[in-house]
Amino acid sequence: MAELREYRGHIRNRxxxxxxxxxxxxMSAKECEKQIIVKAYEKWGRTMGDHIFGMFAxxxxxxxxxKIFALRDQFGTKPFYYYVTADxxxxxxxxxxxxxxxxxxxxxxxxxxxxxxxSLTYVAGEDTFFKGVKKLMPGHWLEFxxxxxxxxxxxxxxxxxxxxxxxxxxADEIHSTLSHIFTEVKDEDETVESFLSGGVxxxxxxxxxxxxxxxxxxxxxxxxxxxxxxxxTAELLGVxxxxxxxxxxxxxxxxxxxxxxxxxxxxxxxxxxxxxGCIATAKHTKxxxxxxxxxxxxxGYNMYRNAEKYGDNLKTFYVGNTNIMKEDxxxxxxxxxxxxVLPINLVKHIYDETEGFDPLTKxxxxxxxxxxxGDIYLNVDKMSTAAxxxxxxxxxxxxxxxxxxxxxxxxxVNEEQNKVAFRTAAxxxxxxxxxxxxxxxxIVPVRIWLADENxxxxxxxxxxSDYAAxxxxxxxxxxxxxxxxxxxxxxxRKVWTIYTFLVWYEEYFIKR
Numbered sequence: 001m002a003e004l005r006e007y008r009g010h011i012r013n014r015x016x017x018x019x020x021x022x023x024x025x026x027m028s029a030k031e032c033e034k035q036i037i038v039k040a041y042e043k044w045g046r047t048m049g050d051h052i053f054g055m056f057a058x059x060x061x062x063x064x065x066x067k068i069f070a071l072r073d074q075f076g077t078k079p080f081y082y083y084v085t086a087d088x089x090x091x092x093x094x095x096x097x098x099x100x101x102x103x104x105x106x107x108x109x110x111x112x113x114x115x116x117x118x119s120l121t122y123v124a125g126e127d128t129f130f131k132g133v134k135k136l137m138p139g140h141w142l143e144f145x146x147x148x149x150x151x152x153x154x155x156x157x158x159x160x161x162x163x164x165x166x167x168x169x170x171a172d173e174i175h176s177t178l179s180h181i182f183t184e185v186k187d188e189d190e191t192v193e194s195f196l197s198g199g200v201x202x203x204x205x206x207x208x209x210x211x212x213x214x215x216x217x218x219x220x221x222x223x224x225x226x227x228x229x230x231x232x233t234a235e236l237l238g239v240x241x242x243x244x245x246x247x248x249x250x251x252x253x254x255x256x257x258x259x260x261x262x263x264x265x266x267x268x269x270x271x272x273x274x275x276x277g278c279i280a281t282a283k284h285t286k287x288x289x290x291x292x293x294x295x296x297x298x299x300g301y302n303m304y305r306n307a308e309k310y311g312d313n314l315k316t317f318y319v320g321n322t323n324i325m326k327e328d329x330x331x332x333x334x335x336x337x338x339x340x341v342l343p344i345n346l347v348k349h350i351y352d353e354t355e356g357f358d359p360l361t362k363x364x365x366x367x368x369x370x371x372x373x374g375d376i377y378l379n380v381d382k383m384s385t386a387a388x389x390x391x392x393x394x395x396x397x398x399x400x401x402x403x404x405x406x407x408x409x410x411x412x413v414n415e416e417q418n419k420v421a422f423r424t425a426a427x428x429x430x431x432x433x434x435x436x437x438x439x440x441x442x443i444v445p446v447r448i449w450l451a452d453e454n455x456x457x458x459x460x461x462x463x464x465s466d467y468a469a470x471x472x473x474x475x476x477x478x479x480x481x482x483x484x485x486x487x488x489x490x491x492x493r494k495v496w497t498i499y500t501f502l503v504w505y506e507e508y509f510i511k512r
Contacts, residue, residue, distance in 0.1 A: 002038050002062045002069075008078050008094050008385075009056030010392055011036055012184035017051065029187055041069060046141050049074065049154050053184070053398055057136075059092050067145035068092065074155045074398055075293070076138030076373035078381055082149075083133045090144040096133055096263040108132070109509065114471060114501065115334065115341045118325045121267030121497045122375040125346045129264050129504075138373050156353065157368055159361050162406045170403070170411050171424035177399050178425070182208050185394050186287070192392070193281065194289040196234060196241070198226035200419065201291030201300070203233050203434050204426040205394055209289055213240040215281045217273050220245070221445045233434055244280035246273055248449040252458065255503050261386040262378065265504035267497035269444040271379045278387035288389060292376050293396035296367045297404035298422040299360060299412030300439060307359035307413070314362055315351040319343040320371040324493045333476045335469075346370060360409040368401075447492040451485045459495065462502040467510060472498065 011017065011033045018024075018032060021039040037058055040048040049071055057078035059070035068090055072080045082092040085104030093099050100107060108131040116124055126135050136142050139155035165173075186192050194206040196214035206214055214234045218227030227243045234241035251272055258275045259265055281288055295301055301321065310318065317323070323343070331337045347366050354362045377396075384391040404412075411421040418439060427435035449455050462468060463477055477498055484491035 001064060002041050002060045004034050004038055004058060004060045006094055007034060007037060007056070007058035008381075009033070009058070009073070010054050010185075010390070011052055011056060012054040012181065012397070013052065014184075020051075046143075046152060047154055049139070049141070055393065055396070057094055059142075065145065067143055070136055070142040071154075072136045072138055072140055074139045075368070075377065075396055075401075077377045077393065077396055079378060080136040080142075081128070081133055082136060082142060082144075083130075084149060088147040090149065092142070092144075096128065096130060099133060100130075106132070107509075109505075111336065111471075112338060112341045115330060115338065116343055116346070117265060117267070117501060118330050118334070118497060119323050119343045120320060120374070121322045121324060121493070122371075122378070123264045123266075124320070124343070124370050124374040138369065157365055157401070157405065159354070159357055159365070159405045161408045163408060167411050167421050167424055170407050170421040171428070173403050174400070174422060174425035175428050177403060178204075178208055178394065181394050181397055181399065185289070185392050190287055191285065192287045192289060193285040194239075195277070195281070195291070195391075196230045197291075198229035198233075198437065199291070199439055200423055200426050200430070200435055200437060201294045201395060202230075203430055204294075205289050205291045206233070206239065207237055207426075207429040208394070211239060211289060213242065213285070215277065215288065216241065216243050217277045218243045218245050219445050220247075221448065224443050224445045226443075229437075233430075236431065236434075242280075242284075244277050246276055248445070248452065248455045250276060251446065251449065252455050255458075255500070256507055257386075258383065259500060259504040260507045262382045262504070264378075265501045266375065266379060267493070267500045268375055268379065269446040269496055271383065272446075273444055274379055275383045275387075278383050278389050278391075282387040282389040286388070286390060288384075288391050290380060290391050290393050291395055292380060292393045293372070293400065294419065294422055295439075296364055296372055297395075297401055298407070298419045299364065299409065300419045300422075301367075302418065302439065304360055304363055304413050304418065305415070307363050307409075310359050310363075312359075314359055315344075315348075317344070318363060318366060319347050320366050321375075322371070322493075324497060333472055333480075335471060335473060358409050360413060364404075364412075446496060450492050450495055459499050462499055462506075465502065467505060468502055471501075471505075 017036045023035050055077040057072045057080040062069055079094055081096050083099050084090055091099045091102045099105055110129050110131040113129045126137055140153050143150045192211050193213045193215055194209055194211040196202045196206055196216050216227040216230040219225045231241050254275055258272055350366050350369055354365050380391050414420055423435045480491055480494050484495050
């Protein structure tokens with residue numbers, strides 16, 4: 001008999017699985033999902049993830065086998081952590097703080113992770129900032145029995161380009177598949193709203209849904225404000241539109257709350273805006289759609305248009321969507337530096353898996369396996385959970401990825417456009433001016449606010465703190481800050497990455 005101990009997620013093919021596993025009605029959706037997990041484990045064991053569509057992470061105790069079993073979904077939309085104590089016991093949870101509260105946990109900083117973080121701005125790979133705490137990676141299972149830990153991979157992104165279809169045929173398949181997914185992402189009695197930016201992904205999700213309200217974040221700084229464009233989309237689709245207007249004071253005030261609830265530092269400035277957006281949205285709904293996944297699956301980032309130029313050289317430098325500090329700069333900034341701790345080591349296995357494929361496929365696969373899990377999905381899960389909001393991402397689905405995995409790269413990116421076939425699909429329910437609108441990228445005015453004396457006092461204080469001196473050469477990081485204030489806009493990302501680490505460190509190693 002298996003007992004489910006912890007679970008978070010949303011199973012989309014719930015009705016089909018209930019029929020297949022012989023689960024009766026008369027229970028809530030969440031109770032039904034818990035029954036599915038237990039029954040699926042008992043029937044399929046380690047391969048049970050192959051049968052489930054949705055977002056999920058869980059662990060259970062198998063009394064018959066006297067073992068712990070855990071599973072994480074294919075893309076890592078929900079987190080899962082584990083830690084082996086000195087006396088050989090396994091501590092595991094969807095939350096690092098839950099592990100920290102258990103007997104046998106020893107809190108110690110993993111200093112190597114700072115080198116990775118300084119380049120990527122997020123925690124990539126299986127290690128964390130807490131020494132000994134590991135992430136169960138996407139598409140993996142875990143078993144622990146008789147003091148022995150075993151890990152395995154049940155799903156790997158694979159690509160099989162199909163040259164037989166036209167762009168319109170690919171668009172038709174995207175649209176019909178998404179139409180079916182929208183029959184599964186909510187129950188009839190659930191009321192759902194939808195996050196809306198100025199981009200095609202969130203606009204397409206809103207247009208395909210029955211949401212009657214869209215939620216955006218906006219700024220007084222007009223050139224950063226996507227909510228004005230989003231308002232036009234909402235009006236066109238006939239839905240209400242609410243905007244959380246983000247003020248710089250609110251932005252900086254909530255950074256400690258964000259870093260604490262994220263449990264690990266995240267140098268993505270949009271995460272702070274997302275935090276405020278979740279808090280505002282949770283005041284009037286408990287479930288909200290969001291459009292993550294399409295950029296990585298279908299070639300949405302502008303850098304992907306340079307893929308062919310990079311060629312085979314990719315494997316020497318491309319470690320994902322962000323790479324803001326090179327090794328020589330980190331060596332100069334950090335008080336301790338290990339030349340063997342390199343971000344490129346995290347993705348070598350991905351380049352091995354995509355050997356022989358075109359450069360765009362290689363770049364996408366790196367971002368699917370590293371960036372999505374480490375930054376985007378972590379942010380979505382942690383900050384929505386902290387706000388009491390459930391976010392569902394219809395575009396992050398194995399069936400949507402299956403289309404992307406078969407689609408030749410020329411239907412993803414060309415000289416004029418990104419996400420070509422995806423935008424063509426979106427144009428079935430959106431005007432072309434929205435479906436083919438240039439990607440803005442959820443930009444944040446923090447690059448302006450960081451230089452404003454009205455708001456940056458804590459940044460300056462952290463940069464000159466005693467604990468900053470434990471990790472950084474103070475003169476060097478202040479030189480980066482001065483260079484930024486002096487007009488080097490690229491340096492704001494470096495300033496923000498250092499600052500978020502220091503805020504997180506204060507939360508977990510100074511305050512607590």
